[in-house]
Amino acid sequence: MNWFKRSFIIILLVAFVFTVYKGLSIVPGSMKQKYEITVVIKSMEPSMEFWQVLIDGVEVAAKEFDVNVTVTGPPNESEIDEQIRILDEAIQTSPDAIVMAATDYNRLVPSAITAKEKGISLITIDSGINSEVADSFIATDNFEAGRKAGKAMADLLEAKDKVAIISFVQGTATQIDRESGVLSSLEEAGITVIDTYYSDGVEGKAYQITKELSEKHSDLRGIVGLNETSTVGAGKAIRDLKLAGQIQLIGFDSSIDEVKLLEEGVMQATIVQKPFNMGYLGIKTAVEVLRKEKIPDIIDTGSVIISKQNMYTNENQKLLFPFVEK
Numbered sequence: 001m002n003w004f005k006r007s008f009i010i011i012l013l014v015a016f017v018f019t020v021y022k023g024l025s026i027v028p029g030s031m032k033q034k035y036e037i038t039v040v041i042k043s044m045e046p047s048m049e050f051w052q053v054l055i056d057g058v059e060v061a062a063k064e065f066d067v068n069v070t071v072t073g074p075p076n077e078s079e080i081d082e083q084i085r086i087l088d089e090a091i092q093t094s095p096d097a098i099v100m101a102a103t104d105y106n107r108l109v110p111s112a113i114t115a116k117e118k119g120i121s122l123i124t125i126d127s128g129i130n131s132e133v134a135d136s137f138i139a140t141d142n143f144e145a146g147r148k149a150g151k152a153m154a155d156l157l158e159a160k161d162k163v164a165i166i167s168f169v170q171g172t173a174t175q176i177d178r179e180s181g182v183l184s185s186l187e188e189a190g191i192t193v194i195d196t197y198y199s200d201g202v203e204g205k206a207y208q209i210t211k212e213l214s215e216k217h218s219d220l221r222g223i224v225g226l227n228e229t230s231t232v233g234a235g236k237a238i239r240d241l242k243l244a245g246q247i248q249l250i251g252f253d254s255s256i257d258e259v260k261l262l263e264e265g266v267m268q269a270t271i272v273q274k275p276f277n278m279g280y281l282g283i284k285t286a287v288e289v290l291r292k293e294k295i296p297d298i299i300d301t302g303s304v305i306i307s308k309q310n311m312y313t314n315e316n317q318k319l320l321f322p323f324v325e326k
Helices: 004-028 049-064 080-092 109-117 142-154 173-188 203-216 229-239 256-264 275-290 314-320
Strands: 037-041 068-072 095-100 123-127 136-139 162-167 194-196 219-223 250-251 267-271 298-300 304-307
Touching: 004 123, 037 049, 037 080, 037 275, 049 068, 049 275, 068 080, 080 095, 080 109, 080 173, 095 256, 095 275, 123 275, 136 275, 142 173, 142 219, 142 250, 142 267, 142 304, 162 173, 162 203, 162 229, 203 219, 203 229, 219 229, 229 250, 229 256, 250 256, 256 267, 267 314, 304 314
Parallel strands: 037 068, 037 095, 095 123, 123 136, 136 298, 162 194, 162 219, 219 250, 250 267
Antiparallel strands: 267 304
16 A cells, blocks of 8 residues: 555656646746837827827737837927936836937937936937937938928929928927928029928917918918928918918828818928838837847838829828728
């Protein structure tokens, strides 16, 4: 009887050890935790279609690469201090990676450096920072996009005609590069630029700026809007003041309001970016960094100039209406 009990106990112990061994060989793969990625954008404002489409790209990539993603940001692009606070809070949670669109070229640098010092991978999208601390930068070539906008305006005007630029938040890398590109093309064409004005990313402010410009400068012949809100505000003012055709409008981005402005002939052309691609590639690149894969320092997501004449092509319709099935 004692021999039988001892044999039974030995068999149980062998089975237990075998089970534990097999479990240890399986658990690491099956229990492996997902990467945690925090995405800090410039505006959570639901009416800003650019950022909503970018978030669509983030969500698709998060599902495809099986990572946990948190998307956050200030209510408005002009709230730089709030974005810094949000970024600093995100750093304290120690995610594996942060994907960030910076509201300011210089002021986000200290926080970005802190993130890297804590071992957090950093990808910048849309708007970069004045530092090489990021692992990769994914965005439109904004200088080249600005040149396209400037050339589109110059093609509609004569030398010495007067143009105003309505930008968004002063000091962002996006704004700086686009304005430089626009100025480059307009100067080559001999167009006079009255000045650059800032809407702070607020449509109503762009509307008021346009109204005041039309009153002060009766010889104003064109406005270049450097982002969605600046373009829409300027376009609505031109339409309400019945100045369509007298003041030419070239814009940026592809919101529903901008599509309407194109169809109505209030806006002559818009530079369309690829925010979905930015969001998707931001997550994809962060995962590649975490997997120790080789990645490019800069990824240009491209831009296309769309006018009323070419807006109905299949390719441009996809850019104007980049809807994602949830």
